[in-house]
Amino acid sequence: MTDRSDLHDKMDALIATARRCFEVGLQTNAGGNLSVRLDARDAIVIKPSGVGFAECSRENLQVVGLDGRIATTGGGLKPSKDLDFHLELYRIREDINAIVHCHSPWATGYASAGIEIPCLTVQTIEKIGRMPLIPLSANGGPQTETEIGPVFRDPAIRAAVLANHGTIGVGPTLMAAQYLAEIIEETAHIAYVRDTLLAARGMAAADVPRFGTAAQERAEVG
Numbered sequence: 001m002t003d004r005s006d007l008h009d010k011m012d013a014l015i016a017t018a019r020r021c022f023e024v025g026l027q028t029n030a031g032g033n034l035s036v037r038l039d040a041r042d043a044i045v046i047k048p049s050g051v052g053f054a055e056c057s058r059e060n061l062q063v064v065g066l067d068g069r070i071a072t073t074g075g076g077l078k079p080s081k082d083l084d085f086h087l088e089l090y091r092i093r094e095d096i097n098a099i100v101h102c103h104s105p106w107a108t109g110y111a112s113a114g115i116e117i118p119c120l121t122v123q124t125i126e127k128i129g130r131m132p133l134i135p136l137s138a139n140g141g142p143q144t145e146t147e148i149g150p151v152f153r154d155p156a157i158r159a160a161v162l163a164n165h166g167t168i169g170v171g172p173t174l175m176a177a178q179y180l181a182e183i184i185e186e187t188a189h190i191a192y193v194r195d196t197l198l199a200a201r202g203m204a205a206a207d208v209p210r211f212g213t214a215a216q217e218r219a220e221v222g
């Protein structure tokens with residue numbers, strides 16, 4: 001694969017994923033960001049600051065080396081505020097080839113209340129397992145690689161939620177990371193509906209059965 005065809009393939013996949021993320025309502029305005037690792041060199045393609053998910057194009061995306069050097073400025077736009085945590089996750093996890101970070105409202109509502117989203121559906125247990133809630137940085141600012149990196153050093157972690165901020169889904173491909181971003185949001189919505197209905201009936205989460213997975217059952221039997 002040539003550097004150029006790799007670059008264009010990854011840019012086009014990022015543009016399509018960003019549009020999907022916008023169309024399913026996970027990210028409006030110019031917030032959030034997403035990136036993908038290049039195969040042909042030690043670099044990533046990332047959405048710059050100030051560009052909406054629906055407005056990504058080959059002309060405005062940036063190419064940044066894993067060492068932090070900006071190779072293509074995307075028409076002189078400012079790099080993403082979250083560039084450093086993207087780079088850190090690619091450096092520490094070879095299995096991560098794509099990252100989708102968005103401010104989807106149900107999940108960010110949980111994160112802003114300081115509540116970890118419970119993995120309560122069979123799909124979430126199987127696909128994610130757990131999505132840790134990462135607190136704000138020590139100075140009260142947005143999370144950086146200092147807070148996010150250590151959580152993702154655990155190779156089992158595929159998704160996390162940032163307090164007062166948003167969500168992170170990672171994966172071997174952009175679509176895999178996007179699916180996780182969607183599952184995080186869907187799970188937060190389901191959890192809210194469940195907890196609202198339980199509260200209306202004077203019940204607590206502890207009163208309802210906990211569903212395991214077929215894999216867990218097999219492990220317990222074995």
Ligand SMILES: [Zn+2]
Pocket residue numbers: 031032033082101102103165166
């Ligand atoms: Zn953000």
